Amino acid sequence: MAEKKISLPVKLINGGVAGLIGVTCVFPIHLAKTRLQNQQNGSRLYTSMFDCLIKTARSEGFFGMYRGAAVNLTLVTPEKAIKLAANDFFRHHLTTDGQQLTLLREMIAGCGAGTCQVIVTTPMEMLKIQLQDTGRINAQRKLIRQAAVRGGAAEGSFEVRARTGLQLSRDLLKSRGIAGLYKGLRATLLRDVPFSIIYFPLFANLNSLGGTGVQGPAPFYVSFLSGCVAGCIAAVAVNPVDVVKTRLQSLCCGAQEDTYSGAMDCISKILCNEGPSAFLKGAYCRVLVIAPLFGIAQVVYFLGVGETVLSLITESRSGS
Numbered sequence: 001m002a003e004k005k006i007s008l009p010v011k012l013i014n015g016g017v018a019g020l021i022g023v024t025c026v027f028p029i030h031l032a033k034t035r036l037q038n039q040q041n042g043s044r045l046y047t048s049m050f051d052c053l054i055k056t057a058r059s060e061g062f063f064g065m066y067r068g069a070a071v072n073l074t075l076v077t078p079e080k081a082i083k084l085a086a087n088d089f090f091r092h093h094l095t096t097d098g099q100q101l102t103l104l105r106e107m108i109a110g111c112g113a114g115t116c117q118v119i120v121t122t123p124m125e126m127l128k129i130q131l132q133d134t135g136r137i138n139a140q141r142k143l144i145r146q147a148a149v150r151g152g153a154a155e156g157s158f159e160v161r162a163r164t165g166l167q168l169s170r171d172l173l174k175s176r177g178i179a180g181l182y183k184g185l186r187a188t189l190l191r192d193v194p195f196s197i198i199y200f201p202l203f204a205n206l207n208s209l210g211g212t213g214v215q216g217p218a219p220f221y222v223s224f225l226s227g228c229v230a231g232c233i234a235a236v237a238v239n240p241v242d243v244v245k246t247r248l249q250s251l252c253c254g255a256q257e258d259t260y261s262g263a264m265d266c267i268s269k270i271l272c273n274e275g276p277s278a279f280l281k282g283a284y285c286r287v288l289v290i291a292p293l294f295g296i297a298q299v300v301y302f303l304g305v306g307e308t309v310l311s312l313i314t315e316s317r318s319g320s
Helices: 008-038 049-060 062-066 069-094 103-150 165-176 185-208 220-237 239-249 263-273 276-280 283-303 305-319
Strands: none
Touching: 008 049, 008 062, 008 069, 008 103, 008 239, 008 283, 008 305, 049 062, 049 103, 049 283, 069 103, 069 165, 069 185, 103 165, 103 185, 103 239, 185 220, 185 239, 185 263, 220 239, 220 283, 239 263, 239 276, 239 283, 263 276, 283 305
16 A cells, blocks of 8 residues: 655644644643652552542642643644654665565664654653642642641641743753753653654554555544554553653652652662552553544644645745
8 A cells, every 4th residue: 555645844744733732632631640650659649530630620720730731832843843754764764665664664763763752852751740740749748738737837838839841941951951851861762762663663554454445545534543543552551661751750759759869760669669550650641642642643634734834835935
C-alpha cells in the first residue's frame, strides 16, 4: 500500500495544531496523572483520577486544573516539529531504492525521533511538573498544619509559593544553570525513546491493515483507531519509567516523602516502600491522555489544516 505523501511543512503545522488542541482538551487528566504518580504511601490525598480532579477544582478552582498548561502550549509545537522532522529524516535515510522500511528500520527511525525530541521535552516536563504538583503539596501541608494546630502547635505558613513557568526557568538558570532545566534527562530518554520505538512502527503497521487498495491510503477511521491503539500500548509500556521521571523531576516533596539521588535510587525506594504496583500509578490517566492526543492528530490531518494554511500563505504572497 502506498503511503500518502505529506510535505514536512504540512506535517509540522498539523502536528503543532494537534498538539495545541490536544493539550487544551486533556491537560486536566495529565495534571491528575502527575499528582497520582507523585503521591507516596502514607501521604495519599487522592484515591483516583476523578477524586483528584474534584478536589483540585474545589480547592484551586477550574483554572487550577490547567496549572502548567502555558508551558505545554508554548513548547508543544517545537516538540512536535522536532519529533516529526526527525522521524521523517531518519525514515528517508533508512529507505533504500524506494522499498518499504523493515520493522527494524522503522524502530531505528522512531528511536532517532524520540532521542531528538528530548531537547524540548525535558525542560517542558521539568517546568510543568513543578507547576502541576504545587497544589498537591500545599494541600498535604495544609492538612498537616491543621493537625498540628489541633494538637496545640503554633499556626504557621508552610505553603509552596505559586510561580509561573518563566519565574521557575529564571530561578533554575540562576541556581543550577542550564543543567537545572535538564534534570531527569536520562529518565526522559528512557521514556520517550522506547515510546517512539513502539508507537511509530505499531501505528504504521496497524494503519497498513486498513488500506483500500494499492494506490489508496487507509480510511480515516482506521488511522484514528490505529493512532489510539498504538498510543495506548506505548503509553502503558513506558509508564514505569514515566513514574521514575516524574519523581526525579519534582523539586518539592510533601512532608515525609522520599527524595531521590538518581534513577536507581528512585527505583529501589519505590520497590521497597510502595511495591511494584507503584510503577503503574497514573497508567490509565496516561492512556486517557495519549489516545485523544493521537486521535486529535488524525482529525487534524484528515481535515487538511496544514494544507489549508500553506495554500492561504501561498495565495497571499502571490496576491501581493
